[in-house]
Each structure stands twice: as C-alpha cells, then as structure tokens.
Amino acid sequence: MEKIPITVAYGDGIGPEIMTATLNILEAAQARISVETVKIGEQVYLSGQTSGIDGDTWESLRRTKVFLKAPITTPQGKGYKSLNVTIRKSMGLFANIRPSKAMHPYVPSKHPEMDLVIIRENEEDLYAGIEHRQTADVMQCLKLVTRPGCERIVRFAFEYAVNNGRKKVTCMIKDNIMKLTDGLFHQVFKEIGAEYPQIEKESKIVDIGAALLADSPENFDVVVTTNLYGDILSDITAQIAGSVGLAGSSNIGEHLAMFEAIHGSAPDIAGKNIANPSGLLNGALMMLSHIGQGEVADNIRKAWLKTIEDGVHTGDIYEKGVSTQLVSTSEFAQAVIDRLGMEPEFLKADSKTSGKAFHFYPYVRKDVKKELVGCDVFVDWRGDDANEIGQMLDSISGEKMKLKMITNRGVKVYPNGFPETFCTDHWRCRFISKEATKHSEGWDYPELSFDDVLNLQSQLSSEGVDIIKTENLYKFDGELAFSLGQGE
Ligand code: NAD
Numbered sequence: 001m002e003k004i005p006i007t008v009a010y011g012d013g014i015g016p017e018i019m020t021a022t023l024n025i026l027e028a029a030q031a032r033i034s035v036e037t038v039k040i041g042e043q044v045y046l047s048g049q050t051s052g053i054d055g056d057t058w059e060s061l062r063r064t065k066v067f068l069k070a071p072i073t074t075p076q077g078k079g080y081k082s083l084n085v086t087i088r089k090s091m092g093l094f095a096n097i098r099p100s101k102a103m104h105p106y107v108p109s110k111h112p113e114m115d116l117v118i119i120r121e122n123e124e125d126l127y128a129g130i131e132h133r134q135t136a137d138v139m140q141c142l143k144l145v146t147r148p149g150c151e152r153i154v155r156f157a158f159e160y161a162v163n164n165g166r167k168k169v170t171c172m173i174k175d176n177i178m179k180l181t182d183g184l185f186h187q188v189f190k191e192i193g194a195e196y197p198q199i200e201k202e203s204k205i206v207d208i209g210a211a212l213l214a215d216s217p218e219n220f221d222v223v224v225t226t227n228l229y230g231d232i233l234s235d236i237t238a239q240i241a242g243s244v245g246l247a248g249s250s251n252i253g254e255h256l257a258m259f260e261a262i263h264g265s266a267p268d269i270a271g272k273n274i275a276n277p278s279g280l281l282n283g284a285l286m287m288l289s290h291i292g293q294g295e296v297a298d299n300i301r302k303a304w305l306k307t308i309e310d311g312v313h314t315g316d317i318y319e320k321g322v323s324t325q326l327v328s329t330s331e332f333a334q335a336v337i338d339r340l341g342m343e344p345e346f347l348k349a350d351s352k353t354s355g356k357a358f359h360f361y362p363y364v365r366k367d368v369k370k371e372l373v374g375c376d377v378f379v380d381w382r383g384d385d386a387n388e389i390g391q392m393l394d395s396i397s398g399e400k401m402k403l404k405m406i407t408n409r410g411v412k413v414y415p416n417g418f419p420e421t422f423c424t425d426h427w428r429c430r431f432i433s434k435e436a437t438k439h440s441e442g443w444d445y446p447e448l449s450f451d452d453v454l455n456l457q458s459q460l461s462s463e464g465v466d467i468i469k470t471e472n473l474y475k476f477d478g479e480l481a482f483s484l485g486q487g488e
Contacts, residue, residue, distance in 0.1 A: 003034040004291045007060045011070030012042045013265025014275035014329075019070040021277035021333035022284050028337040029303075031288055031296045036060050041072030041265075045080055052083035061091065067258040068287055070280060071265040085129070088122050093251035093258055094149065095156045095358075096120040096230065097286070100217070100237035100247060103347060106308045107242035107317050113218035114241055119160060120230025121153040122251060125181075127227045134468045135380040138426040145181040145226065148363040150188035156252070157224035158196045159358055168200040169193065172209040172225040172233065180483060185226055206233075214240060238262055245275075245316045248282030250290065254360050259287040273328045276314040278304065281336075298349065300336070305344035307335045373445035374432040374473035375401070375453045376482075380466040382425050390414030393429055396463045400452040401431040405488055412487035430485070431456055432473070445475065 008023070010016040026033065038057040045052045052072065061067055072083055087093065097119055104112035130142040154171075161169050171189040175182040186203060193201040204212065206229045213220055214236055225233060238247040244263050251258040261279025269275055281304060288297035308317075311324030312335045318326045327335060343349070381389050386406060390413075393403045406414040407430075408423040431453075433446040453472065460467060474481045 001032050003032045004066070004293075005034050005036055005064045006066040006068055006287070006291070007038055007057070007064045008035045009038050009040045009057070009067070009069045009072070011040070011265060012073040013071065013267045013270040015041075015070030015072065015265055017271075017273055017329045018261070018275050018277035018280045019068075021329050022068075022280045024330075024333050025277075025281060025300060025304075025336050026284060026288070026296075029296050029300045029340055031293055033291070033293075036064060040069070040083060042075060045075050050079050051081050051086045053086060058090075061087075061256055065256050066287060066291060067256060068280075068284055069258055069260045071261060071263060073265045073267060085127060087256075087258060088251055088253075089127075089129075091253055091256040091258075092123070093253040093256060094121065094123050094152050095252040096122040096234075096249060097160065097252065098230075098234040098238065098247060098249045098262060099282075100234070100241040102241045103246070103305075103308055104242065106311065106313075106322060106347065107246065108319065108322065109240065109242040111217045111240055114220075114237070116217055116220045116237060117160070117164075117166070117222050118230055118234040118237060119153065119157040119222060119224045120234060121149060121185075121225070121227050122230075123227070124149045125227035134378065135425045136382075137424040143178070143181050145184050147184060147188065147365075150185045151192065151361075151363065154185075154189050154192045154224055155361065156358055157222055158192060158199060161199050161222045162196065166199075166221045168202065168221040169196075170209070170220055170223045171201070171203045172206040172223055172229050173203065174206050174229075176205055180481070182226065189224065209233075210236065213237060217241075234262070243276070243317050244279075245314075246278045246282065248279050248284070248286055250283065250286040252290075252358065257287070257290050259283040259290070273330060274315050275329050276316045277329055277333060278308075278314075299340060302343050302349045303336050303339035303341070305347040305349055306339045306342045307332070309344050309347050310335075310339075368476045369478070371447045371475045371478075372450060372453070372472055373436075373448060373475050373480075374404070374430060375448075375456065376471040376473060377429045377431060377457065377460060377465075378468040378470065379427045379429055379460075380425055380468050381427050384423055386413035386417045386421075386423060386427075387415075389427055389429075393460075393465070396459055396465075399455055400434055400448060401456045402434045402436075404430045404432045404436070405485060406430070407485035407488070410486055412485045417487075426468070428485070430473070430488075445473075445480075 010019045038060050040053050099117045101115040102109040102112050124144050126143050128144040132140050173182040173186045175186045238244045247262045249262050260283045285297040313323040314332050407428045435446045437444050
C-alpha cells in the first residue's frame with residue numbers, strides 16, 4: 001500500500017531519543033509512512049534564524065502537510081521567537097487538541113476516571129503577539145478574538161465530540177468581564193451548539209471552571225476554550241492525569257497538521273536514554289489516525305497500554321510496588337514492539353482519535369451597519385489629579401465633539417472620580433458628539449464623521465496633548481460596540 005510522506009523533526013534535548021523510539025515502534029507496527037527529516041530548533045536558532053525554522057523545512061511542510069515534531073529548546077535571551085507559535089500562526093493551525101486520560105493505578109492519579117480533551121483555539125487571543133509600551137508606566141497586550149476564529153474552533157469541538165463518541169462540550173470563558181471578546185466566543189458557542197442537539201452543552205466562567213476541572217475532571221468530556229485559558233487548563237489536566245510525560249497533542253489547520261508531545265526538550269535528562277517516549281508516541285498515534293491509518297494506531301495503543309499495565313516503566317512513572325521493571329527509552333520502545341498484537345487486560349483502549357477529516361466551512365461575513373459615534377483618545381499625562389486633565393480637555397474639545405469621561409486603567413476618574421483611585425500616566429479620554437443626550441435607558445449617540453474625529457485629534461495635538469493612540473467608538477446594527485468604563 002502507498003506510503004504517506006510525513007515531515008519529521010528530531011528536535012533538541014531528549015527529542016532525538018524519543019523520536020527514534022517512536023519511529024521504531026511505528027515501523028514495527030508497519031505504519032505506512034515515508035519520513036522526510038528536517039532540522040529545526042536550537043541549531044537553526046543559533047545559526048542566525050530567529051524563528052528556529054528555515055526555508056527547506058517550510059517547503060517540506062507544504063509538501064507533506066503532516067508534521068511529527070519532537071520538542072525543541074528555545075534559546076534564552078531576547079529576539080528568539082517561539083517556534084511553536086510561529087508554525088501555528090504561519091500555517092493556520094487553529095485547533096490544539098490535548099487529550100488527558102488517567103492510567104490509574106499503573107500511573108497513580110487522584111482522578112482515576114478522568115478522560116477528557118481540551119480543544120484550545122491556537123492563533124488568536126493574547127497570543128496575537130501585539131504588544132506595545134505606551135507610556136513610562138504602561139505596557140499593553142492586545143486581545144484579539146474574531147468571529148471566523150470562534151466559529152472554526154467551536155465547530156471543530158462539536159465535530160470532534162460527534163466523531164469521537166463524546167457526550168458533552170463545555171465552553172470556558174470569562175465573559176462576565178470581557179463582554180465583547182469572550183462574549184463573542186460564548187455567543188458563537190451557543191449559536192453553533194444549537195446545531196448539535198445530540199451533544200450536551202455547558203458554559204463555565206473559566207476561574208470556577210478551572211477549579212472544577214482540577215477538582216473533579218471526571219465530570220468533563222470535551223472542553224473548548226480560547227488560547228490562553230486552553231494553554232493553562234491543558235497543562236493542569238495533563239499533570240493531574242498522572243504525568244505530563246504521557247500526553248500527546250495535535251495542532252490542526254487547513255494546510256498542515258502538527259503532532260507532538262506536550263512536554264519540552266528536558267535538557268536535564270538529555271542523552272541519558274531515560275526519557276519516556278509515550279508523549280511523542282501518543283502524538284504519533286493521533287497522526288496515524290489523521291492520515292487514515294487508525295487501525296495501525298489502535299494496534300500500537302493496545303500494545304502501549306499493555307506495556308504500561310505490565311509495569312514496564314521509564315523512570316518518570318516508575319513507582320515501587322506498582323512498576324515491575326525500570327526501563328530505558330529504547331527498552332520501553334522494544335517492550336511496546338514486543339507487545340504488538342496483544343490486548344490490554346484492564347486499561348481501556350477506547351479513547352482513540354477518529355481520523356475523520358474536519359470539514360472546513362467557508363466563513364460568510366454578515367452585512368452590518370456601522371456608525372461612528374465617538375473616539376477614545378489615550379493620553380500620556382504625568383499629573384495625578386484627574387480633575388486637572390479633565391478640565392483641560394473639557395476646554396479643548398473639537399468642533400463637534402465633547403469629553404464624556406476619563407478612565408485610568410478602566411476606572412472612571414473624571415468627572416466625579418474617587419480620590420482613592422490609583423492613577424498611572426495612561427488616561428483613556430472618551431469623546432462623543434456634542435449633541436449626545438442622556439435618557440433613562442442610557443445615552444443617545446448621534447453619528448459622527450471620521451473628519452470630526454481627525455479635527456478633534458488635531459486640536460488636541462495643537463494644544464500639546466500627548467496622544468498615544470486612539471480607538472474609534474462604533475455602533476454595529478444600532479448596538480453599542482465598546483465597553484463602558486467602570487462607573488461610567
Ligand atoms: P520540560 O517539559 O522539558 O521538562 C520539565 C520536567 O519534566 C523536567 O524535569 C524533565 O526532565 C521532565 N520531563 C519532560 N519530558 C519528559 C519525558 N518525556 N520523560 C521523562 N521526564 C520528562 O520543560 P522545561 O524544562 O520547562 O523546558 C525545557 C525546554 O523545552 C525549554 O527550552 C522550553 O522552551 C522547551 N519547550 C519546548 C516545547 C516544545 O517544543 N513543544 C514545549 C515546552 C517546552
């Protein structure tokens with residue numbers, strides 16, 4: 001049968017040892033793959049490529065569309081970009097799938113029943129990497145959440161649940177605070193979730209959600225969440241399942257899929273032939289399912305479970321009284337190979353990943369009516385009295401615009417601020433139309449033109465106001481599309 005080309009990187013630290021072990025097991029199980037080896041990581045970084053990846057590797061990835069990657073070492077120091085983030089974002093790997101299943105009692109866990117999957121959005125949120133220093137005191141990181149990004153990951157999570165026999169999808173967000181960004185993620189979860197009546201749906205604010213996940217992970221099945229929460233939650237779940245060294249993960253996109261262990265390059269044990277290859281092996285099993293060789297993956301998974309069950313353990317999971325044999329990386333691989341064709345007796349082999357391809361729905365942007373109703377002008381000002389800057393800006397509004405309020409770190413400080421509020425040198429000054437009126441339900445904001453906003457800015461600038469940046473305030477389809485200041 002035809003062999004499927006895959007790109008393989010042996011990585012750094014323990015990477016070469018665990019990759020060799022993994023590929024030996026795949027070969028013994030007669031996986032139909034042909035390997036294209038590429039160099040990434042430390043060597044490439046130190047040769048002057050700050051991304052840790054070179055042109056030949058990109059070409060190979062474009063050709064094979066499948067990447068089995070060992071962990072790499074990111075050199076310390078400024079200027080080196082995270083290779084993983086570069087690959088994920090450059091190749092559009094929007095979904096990170098991280099299963100966590102306890103292997104108790106062979107790998108002790110306080111949560112023997114846990115068997116869940118975290119599906120993490122992989123490209124957006126605070127990982128957009130747009131950061132600025134704006135004043136002497138203030139740094140900013142932009143949190144970007146998009147409708148197409150949310151639709152893709154949420155649909156992916158529901159399709160994953162259906163294809164893998166999962167019963168429930170939990171959405172983790174913090175939309176009580178971030179009403180627009182996390183609010184959009186939650187809204188899309190409700191919209192797309194409605195198309196999957198067979199799947200139970202629940203939503204949790206991420207703080208209590210994380211606490212429940214750590215306390216009783218057996219109550220969760222599939223969790224879908226944004227980038228940063230997913231990063232944190234998936235490390236928690238891998239750890240409480242028993243060992244970070246056992247978990248594999250996949251990163252799925254339209255043009256490439258990348259498979260790896262979730263742990264790093266473990267430089268402290270590199271070159272000693274003692275690392276556990278199971279994390280990378282589990283990543284490789286997800287890869288085999290992805291390329292349509294699910295039966296090979298199942299065969300290896302059973303042999304691997306049998307090895308764990310037999311107590312043949314590497315040092316990281318070795319425990320007296322539970323383990324029967326302490327083995328090296330290569331001996332562990334051989335033990336799995338020796339058990340190919342055998343069935344585990346106690347550990348269930350049912351937690352496999354379906355190879356069914358994800359159908360990419362084209363994103364359809366809806367027509368929306370957009371009205372400009374104001375502008376937030378961010379000002380660098382070194383004083384401490386909000387009334388002083390407030391009165392100054394009150395006196396120099398543009399032809400058509402007036403100051404509505406000022407916040408400092410999101411809290412309203414003018415007019416009628418509290419003297420107790422701590423202020424930095426970063427003032428968000430909200431300007432709206434002079435015709436705006438307040439009524440019992442809130443404010444009525446007449447439409448402005450962009451020239452009105454430019455006119456305001458040039459007037460502020462000519463009066464010596466140090467503008468850091470501006471943000472237009474819009475209504476979309478008649479709804480206010482900006483958050484209110486605390487106390488506004
Ligand atoms: P790490 O995961 O490499 O190691 C943490 C601890 O776990 C160490 O004590 C290590 O010995 C142990 N460990 C990890 N994998 C193991 C395995 N398979 N078998 C046995 N023990 C194992 O995390 P770290 O020390 O924080 O990071 C080391 C390097 O890895 C850093 O340069 C970091 O940037 C990089 N890293 C890479 C990736 C990746 O390529 N996907 C992910 C995380 C960290």
